[in-house]
Amino acid sequence: xxxxxxxxKTNSQxxxxxxxxxxxxxSRIYNEYIPASLHGINEVDVxxxxxxxxxxxxxxxxxxxERGQTLFVIDQTEHxxxxxxxxxxxxxxQAEMENTKLTYESTQNLAAKKIVSDYVLSASRDAYQxxxxxxxxxxxxxxxx
Numbered sequence: 001x002x003x004x005x006x007x008x009k010t011n012s013q014x015x016x017x018x019x020x021x022x023x024x025x026x027s028r029i030y031n032e033y034i035p036a037s038l039h040g041i042n043e044v045d046v047x048x049x050x051x052x053x054x055x056x057x058x059x060x061x062x063x064x065x066e067r068g069q070t071l072f073v074i075d076q077t078e079h080x081x082x083x084x085x086x087x088x089x090x091x092x093x094q095a096e097m098e099n100t101k102l103t104y105e106s107t108q109n110l111a112a113k114k115i116v117s118d119y120v121l122s123a124s125r126d127a128y129q130x131x132x133x134x135x136x137x138x139x140x141x142x143x144x145x
Contacts, residue, residue, distance in 0.1 A: 046071060052078060086142035093138040097131035104128040 052074035059065050107124035110116040 048072075048074075050074065050079065052076075083142075086138070090135070090138040090142050093131070093134040097128070097135045100124070100128040100131040 054072050055075050056073035058070045058073065065071065104124045104127070107116055107121050111118065111121040
């Protein structure tokens with residue numbers, strides 16, 4: 001004897017009916033917000049030639065700038081002090097050079113009269129050459145500043 005828990009199977013299933021709707025073409029506008037960023041065709045990185053505190057910006061971000069246009073105003077206090085220091089160093093070097101020149105010329109006169117030795121004359125000439133080099137060095141540092 002065979003028994004089962006299942007019911008009887010029938011092959012005749014009725015088709016399921018779904019509610020349908022006929023679509024007609026229509027115009028619709030959908031707004032989508034997509035985050036993006038724009039970049040110019042020509043972008044240029046700007047790097048300073050000197051360091052300092054920026055006191056003023058002379059341009060508007062995103063607008064075109066012209067070649068040679070001032071972009072930033074940098075605090076000039078530090079640079080003015082460097083220029084003053086370079087001028088003072090140059091003046092000191094020139095004074096030292098004038099002093100050693102006078103000493104050298106005097107030593108030349110004394111050496112011509114055989115009052116001082118050739119060694120003293122040579123040392124005086126060397127001191128004058130060193131003072132000349134000091135002036136040139138101070139001028140170069142002033143130009144670089």
